[in-house]
Amino acid sequence: MSDQGAAGPGETGTLEPWEVFRREKEGDPMRHGGSVMAPDAQLAIHYARELYGRRQESVALWVVRRADVHELEDPDLLQPPLDRSFKKPGGHVMRDKLAAARERSGQPKPKAREG
Amino acid sequence: MTDPLSLDPVLSPQERGRLPFNEDLPHDERFEHFEAHVLAGGKVESTDWMPDEYRTGVLRFVEMHANSELMGVLPEREWLMRAPTLRRKLALTAKVQDEVGHAQLLYRVAEDLGKPREAMFDDLLAGKTKFHNVFHYPTRSWADIGVIAWLVDAAAIVAQQALRDSSYAPYARTMKKICWEESVHIMHGRDVVVTMVTGTDEQRAMLQEALDRWWGPLMQMHGPRSPREKDRDLHWRIKAKTSEELRQEFLTIYVPRILELGLTLPDSELRRDDDLGEWRYTEPDWQELRTVVTNHGPKSQERLEFRRVSREETRWVRETILRAAGAAA
Numbered sequence: 418m419s420d421q422g423a424a425g426p427g428e429t430g431t432l433e434p435w436e437v438f439r440r441e442k443e444g445d446p447m448r449h450g451g452s453v454m455a456p457d458a459q460l461a462i463h464y465a466r467e468l469y470g471r472r473q474e475s476v477a478l479w480v481v482r483r484a485d486v487h488e489l490e491d492p493d494l495l496q497p498p499l500d501r502s503f504k505k506p507g508g509h510v511m512r513d514k515l516a517a518a519r520e521r522s523g524q525p526k527p528k529a530r531e532g
Numbered sequence: 533m534t535d536p537l538s539l540d541p542v543l544s545p546q547e548r549g550r551l552p553f554n555e556d557l558p559h560d561e562r563f564e565h566f567e568a569h570v571l572a573g574g575k576v577e578s579t580d581w582m583p584d585e586y587r588t589g590v591l592r593f594v595e596m597h598a599n600s601e602l603m604g605v606l607p608e609r610e611w612l613m614r615a616p617t618l619r620r621k622l623a624l625t626a627k628v629q630d631e632v633g634h635a636q637l638l639y640r641v642a643e644d645l646g647k648p649r650e651a652m653f654d655d656l657l658a659g660k661t662k663f664h665n666v667f668h669y670p671t672r673s674w675a676d677i678g679v680i681a682w683l684v685d686a687a688a689i690v691a692q693q694a695l696r697d698s699s700y701a702p703y704a705r706t707m708k709k710i711c712w713e714e715s716v717h718i719m720h721g722r723d724v725v726v727t728m729v730t731g732t733d734e735q736r737a738m739l740q741e742a743l744d745r746w747w748g749p750l751m752q753m754h755g756p757r758s759p760r761e762k763d764r765d766l767h768w769r770i771k772a773k774t775s776e777e778l779r780q781e782f783l784t785i786y787v788p789r790i791l792e793l794g795l796t797l798p799d800s801e802l803r804r805d806d807d808l809g810e811w812r813y814t815e816p817d818w819q820e821l822r823t824v825v826t827n828h829g830p831k832s833q834e835r836l837e838f839r840r841v842s843r844e845e846t847r848w849v850r851e852t853i854l855r856a857a858g859a860a861a
Contacts, residue, residue, distance in 0.1 A: 430857025434644070451706060452640055454649070456857030468633050472626075472713075488579075493541050 430456035434483040437465040439475040447479055458482075553581035570769055575701040578644040586768050590700045591645045592661075593770050598638035599656050600664040605631045606835045607671045608680060616674060623720045627681065630713045637706050644702065657840050659827050664688075666749045668829025675728060675735075675742035681721025683746065683786060687753050689714045690782045691773070699769035722789075729793045736794075743790070744798045751799075751813065752821040754778040783811040 432454040438447040450469045455461035461480040469475055489495065502508030519526060553562045553569075563583050569576075576582055605628045612628065615621035639649050655661040666684050671677065692711050698704040728735040755775040765771045773781075787804075790797060801814040823829065827836065 428855070428858035428861070430854045430861060432854070434640075451637060451702075451709070452644075453636075454640065454643065456854055457860065460853060460857070464636075468636055471629070471633075489537075491537065493539070493543055494537075498543060 432456055435461035435465070435480045436483050436486060437461075437469050438479040438481070439469050440477040441475060443476055447477070450475075450478075452483065453480070455480075555581065570699045573769075574699065575704070576699055577701050578641075585764070586770075587645055589765055589768055590703065590770050591642055591647060593765060594638055594642045594645070594700075594703055595647070595652055595655075596662055596664075598635050598642055598652070599661055600667060601631050601635035601638060602656075603663040603835055603839065604667045606838060607667060607669070607831075608677060610671050611674060611677050614674065615677075620724070624677065624681075627717050627720060630717065634710050634713070637710065641702050641706055653843060657836060657843075659836075662825050662827075664753065665821055665824045665829070666746075666753055667835070668824045668827070668832045669746075669749060670831050672745070673738050673742060674724075675739040676746070678721050678724030678728060678739065679742045679746045681717050682725050683721070683743075683750055683790075684753070685714055685717045685721060686786055687750055687778075687782050689718065690785070691754065691771075691778050694772040694778070697769075697772055703770075726793065729795065740795055743795055747798050748817060748820065749824075750782075751779070751816040752818070754782070755821070756816075756818050780810050783813070787811070 433456070434452045435455055435458070436452050437450045439450045440447050450465075453461055453464040453468060455464055458480060461482075462478070465478050465480050470478055553566050555562075557565070562581060566576075566581070566583055566586070570586075576586070608624060608628055608631075612621065612624055615624050639652060642652060643649055652661070656663070666680070666687075671680070689711060692707055692714065695707040696704055696711060698707065725739060728739045757776045758774065760766055760774055763774065766774065783802075784804075787797070787802070799814050801812055803812055804810075805812050824832070827833065
C-alpha cells in the first residue's frame with residue numbers, strides 16, 4: 418500500500434455533482450437518471466451503480482461531471498415563434514386535395530398496404 | 533459561420549419573459565411569471581430562477597422526506613438479524629438498502645436547492661428538522677415488519693404517487709423511481725402479512741396485535757385536515773393532495789384488503805359513508821402526532837442517538853475519500 422491517503426490539509430478533495438445517465442436495455446438511448454455527489458469519476462461510478470443499477474434496471478451507465486455539461490436553453494433557438502410546421506410530417510395536410518385529385522382522375526383510393 | 537448565440541433575440545420581451553424567468557425583469561414581474569407558470573402546470577428545474585418562498589418550501593418538503601427515508605430504516609434494521617428465513621432476510625435487507633438509497637436521492641435533490649448535506653444531518657440531529665411520526669415507534673415482533681412494509685409503505689406511496697406530478701421537476705422525476713421501488717416493498721410486506729394470517733393462531737394473534745398498535749400512527753401519518761386554500765405547498769403545486777384526501781385514498785384501497793384477511797381494525801367508528809362518498813373514523817390523536825414528531829416519541833431519542841453514533845463512526849470514510857481525491861488531483 419502506498420500512502421496516497423495521507424495528504425496534507427490543503428489537499429482535501431471536494432464533492433461535486435455528477436450527472437448519471439442510464440441505458441435501460443440494449444438498444445435504448447441513454448436517459449438522464451439523476452445525479453450523485455462524488456470527488457472523482459471512480460467514486461461517482463460507484464455511487465451511480467448503487468443508486469441506478471443495483472436491481473438490474475440498467476445495462477450501461479454514464480457519469481458526467483455536471484460542470485462539463487454545456488447547456489443551450491435559448492428559446493429563440495429552440496422554440497422559435499415562427500411557423501415551423503413545414504418541418505414536421507403533420508405540417509403537410511393534403512387529404513382534401515387528394516380527394517379532389519382522385520375525383521378529377523376517376524381513380525379509386527388505393528387499399529391500405531398489407532403488412 | 534455565424535454563431536447563433538451571437539444574434540439578437542427575436543422574441544419580444546413579453547414572450548421572453550413568459551418563458552421563466554427572464555433576469556432582465558424586475559423581481560415582482562419575475563415572481564408573477566413564475567407563479568403563472570407553476571399554476572398553469574409548468575415545471576421548475578433546479579437551475580431556474582425561483583422565488584425564495586418556493587425554494588424554501590420545496591427544500592423543507594424534500595428534506596423532511598429525505599430524513600424520513602433515512603430514519604425509517606432504523607425500525608426495520610432491528611429485524612435484519614431476526615428474520616425468520618433467508619429469503620425474508622434478503623428481502624428485508626434489500627428494502628433497507630432501497631430506503632437508504634431513497635434518502636441519498638432525496639438529499640441530492642435538496643442539495644441542489646442550496647443546503648449542504650452535512651447541514652441537513654446537523655439539523656436532523658439537533659431536532660431542527662423532522663421525520664415521519666411512524667418511525668418514532670418501537671417494533672415488538674416480526675409482525676411489525678409486515679405491517680410497516682405493507683401499510684406504512686402503502687400510506688406513504690399514496691402520498692408519493694401524487695408527488696410524481698410535483699411542479700419541482702427534479703423531485704417529480706425522483707419520485708417516479710422511488711414509487712417503483714416502494715411497490716416492491718408493499719408486495720414484500722403484504723406477503724409477510726398474508727403468510728402470518730394463514731399460519732398458526734399465535735401468528736394471527738401476533739399480527740392482529742401489531743395492526744392494533746400501528747393503526748393510530750397510520751391514521752395520524754398524513755396529518756390533520758387543513759384547508760386547501762391555506763396550504764402553500766398545494767398553492768405552489770409542490771404536492772397535489774391534502775392530508776385528508778390522502779387518508780381517504782389510503783382507507784379506500786387498504787381497508788378492504790385488511791378486512792379480507794379476517795383482521796379487524798381497532799376503530800368502531802370506521803365505516804364508509806356512501807352518501808358522502810368518504811370514510812368516517814374516530815378523530816386521530818393529533819396531540820400524540822405533535823408529541824412524536826417533535827422527537828418526544830417512544831423511540832425518538834434512541835434512534836437519533838443511533839444516527840449520531842453511526843455518523844461519527846463513518847466519518848473517517850468520508851474524510852479518507854476526500855483526502856484520497858485531493859492527493860490524486
